[in-house]
Amino acid sequence: MTSSVATRPQQPPPARARSHRSIPARLLVAPSVILLVLWMVVPLAMAIWFAFQRYNLLIPDNREFVGFANFAYILTDPTLWISIGITMILVVSVLAITIGLGTVLAVLFNQEFPGRGVARVLAISPFFVMPTVSALIWKNMLMHPVNGLFAQITRGLGLGAIDWFADFPLLAIIIIVAWQWLPFSLLILLTAIQSLDTDQMEAARMDGASAMQLFRFVVLPHLNRAIAVVAMIETIFFLTIFAEIFVTTGGGPGLATTNLAYYIYLKALLEFDVGGASAGGLIAVVLANIVAIFLMRSVARNLDT
């Protein structure tokens, strides 16, 4: 290392050479930046523009500026508040399951045991299954009230069968999404645990710390940041769970599984209410941004170290 520094020619390079370099460098970044700016600005500007209009795709001629009428209409629509409530229930409960279980499983899979590599690969597999497939596996083959495996098992035990999507639709969605995302938190938290300092663990063990104490005072504090990152990334995805609901319950029965994303979808592509759906979309953007601010802050701290 020292020799390479010693033989390097005079530092820093001449100013002319550097500016000569920086012009193409900027040109190389430009396409990505311009495309992403367009991707951010154009649809968002359109959404804001539409949100102030009465605009239904079925009667496109009857289009006029209506000020805040769409927001007034949407914000006084009880369905919106129900859907926000359902969104919150979904986000909080799936977060609790995936992070709680994920932490325990990460500790488990950090222990060495025969075939651990294969077991880990099996455990993280659900994350790679496309959402429509996993929703249908659960709906048809596991939770179906007549031929589903769960029903057959409980009936075999003489307990009768549960009609999951009629009686506990939201719980069914929570289970499906948790199954898909538990591997994600497991994978991230396991990676974080493996970067834990072995010496520190040994030292604590020498001092007579019990397994519980080790977990509580050494492992958990180390995982803090990873847990925060998992929580925030998952929140961004859980705010707009769509395919799982689309395939299984279609938002029902009634409004039992209509989350904010599904509500906007119903407004947009079934009622063709462009104005109302845009106003709802902007509410979703604001909600997501509140979460995003925290996420970006924690990523920024770690970038470029």
Next chain:
Amino acid sequence: MATKQSHRWWIPLLGWLVACLLFFPIFWMFITSFKTEVAAVATPPQLFFRPTLENYVAVQTRASYFNFAWNSVVISLGATILSLLLAIPAAYAMSFFPTKRTKSTLLWMLSTKMLPAVGVLVPIYILARETGLLDTRIGLVIIYTLINLPIVVWMIYSFFKEVPKEILEADRMDGASTYQELVHVLMPLALPGIFSTALLSIILSWNEAFWSLNLTTFDAAPLTAFIASFSSPQGLFWAKLSAASSMAIAPILIFGWVSQRQLVRGLTFGAVK
């Protein structure tokens, strides 16, 4: 924390139990794909049966399956190639010629990921309709490219950062142009990283199920949309659905197993290593 082999007997037991429980739904679907339709819904459920390939044959003979699969391949490969073409030069410039604004540019790129898709569903739908991109593969390629671009730029940036600057400087002294430097020196060195970035982009595009469900009907519909079309009550086609699903997820499952390490880096934007 690579501890010595644990002497607690229940740890391997518990580890395998958890792994099998989590994998069970996939295993069950896979098994079902080799049953006859009657056996698939039999009571009690059969674990041992005479396997048949008839579902795979049935799915294959439905020519439309291949249209959907082909759409998935074209869209995810197209989006991946396009985002690599955009991201590699950008990541090259940002990692080797950083300016004061490089870090904030990167963070801003990542922040575009935080825009919830549903918030811009209406504008994108209308834009696609007006430009004739609704239900076209090009439309989805453009959208997936833009969705994945921040992650792809970030991952390639982080791989380029690991290439020692001295190698490039030595080459520059020999009079290599920017293009030569990028293509002949840097790319071969960062190839494993670029490869795993491409895998992640393919996985994400293949499984994307918001835009594919909302912007396609038939012509450009990928496998996610095809599988979703089974959601209406067709209770007695479970075995065929399982065969179609098994084929739809198999390649991605393997990609995922191969790239699980890099995946952590890509999905958390490097916040967890």
